[in-house]
Amino acid sequence: MAVTRLALRHFRNITAADLSLCAGANLFCGPNGSGKTSLLESVHMLATGRSFRSRQHKSVIQEGADGLTVFAQLDSGYSLGIERLVDGGGRIRINQAPAESSSQLASCLPLQVINSESFSALDGGPGVRRRLLDWTVFHVEHSFAQAWKNYQIALRQRNALLRRGKIDAGLLSVWEQRLVESGVRVDSLRRELFKGLRSALLSLTAELPGSPVARVELSYRKGWRKELGLLEALQESRDGDIAQGHTRVGPHRADLRFTIGGEAAQNILSRGQQKMLVCALRTAMAELVCNHRGRPVFLVDDLPAELDESNQQLFAHWVSRCASQVLVTGIEVEATSRPWLQLSSPWNNPRVFHVEHGCISAESSAAQ
Ligand SMILES: Nc1ncnc2c1ncn2[C@@H]1O[C@H](COP(=O)(O)OP(=O)(O)OP(=O)(O)O)[C@@H](O)[C@H]1O
DSSP, X not given: OOEEEEEEEEETTEEEEEEEOOSEEEEEEOOTTSSHHHHHHHHHXXXXXXXXXXXXXXXXXXXXXXXXXXXXXXXXXXXEEEXXXXXXXXXXXXXXXXXXXXXXXXXXXXXXXXXXXXXXXXXSOHHHHHXXXXXXXXXXXXXXXXXXXXXXXXXXXXXXXXXXXXXXXXXXXXXXXXXXXXXXXXXXXXXXXXXXXXXXXHHHHTTSTTSGGGGOEEEEEOSSOTTSOHHHHHHHHHHHHHHHTSOOSSGGGOEEEEEETTEEGGGTSOHHHHHHHHHHHHHHXXXXXXXXXXXXXXXXXXXXXXXXXHHHHHHHHHHHHHOXXXXXXXXXXXXXXXXXXXXXXXXXXXEEEEEETTEEEEOOOTTO
16 A cells, blocks of 8 residues: 555644655655654554654644644545644544544554664563554454454453452453453464564564674563463462552563574664664564555655665665555655665655755656
8 A cells, every 4th residue: 555645734844745655765855854754754643643753642733733634645545634633633534434443544554664763672661562563463363453452341340350449259250251262362363473473574684694683583472471371370460460450461461572592682783783673573564464454655764874775775675575655754865765776666766855844845756
């Protein structure tokens, strides 16, 4: 899936823009503070309902405006629109009809983002890595969303019971049973997906021979002791859970671990190597999804940051194999376009946009 038209109003410093994008690479170049990241952020908001920089919609709305809008036409025939108002209101529309949830947006436009936040896949908490795994399962296995929802309902109920002064053992056992049913399903879908993810990741990192990235191992932690069933684990942890007032074991505690020779990968890899590992992970996720939901769109904020030229070229090559489209930001046109020019069509003919003071104008293609 690719965005063919993107229109936005009052999004950070961009008052209005209406852009025609190409399949392949779209480059947004301009000085610091011109609005390049804001443009990527608007696509992210359209595909997820959220900004990737802030949880506050207000900070994304242009100062002095009542609200923002972002609209996209996709090559799949879908159109997506989102409106956020200063007073907290807003709407999400898919093909002009109101959408029930932002996960519907995600199904229409699978996105992969590489920006300065992406390092949190290595040095952030388990929740970040769990969300990456779940993004992939969500797009590959359609029953996952319901299983995860059922699990969260049961988890909330168990936690509420744990916090009551007097525990109703009968009720607790009913919710534990539901927690186990949905939790085992969530775990088995994740585990199945994980096998494919690990093997896709290791094939990509093997393209970096001589780099410690090629020695990275990925493992999956299910969220409770591996020798126990989920019900046993819940029963074992019950007294401590009551004392703490929440459930300390289960799929909501799952994690992925990146290691090199048993040591956490981020303690060994340089910053550029970490970025390549993150790029490989995002590419592996996209490869798994492209056979199911369609090829994702990549948003890449400042590709040259931390990566030398050969790594930028390798990443551009990876993206061209699994994405429908990439939106890349950079300061200078020449440096930003170089990794794409050596690829095959349509990737070798990027569309270039100049960004300045929130105004975005199309330039001639970088290949001309
Ligand atoms: N709500 C807002 N209203 C108006 N302007 C805003 C708002 N929020 C942020 N800005 C401004 O928007 C501008 C664009 O920021 P953005 O992060 O998109 O720049 P950029 O081109 O990616 O810069 P860099 O190259 O430094 O990363 C900045 O000057 C910022 O101060």
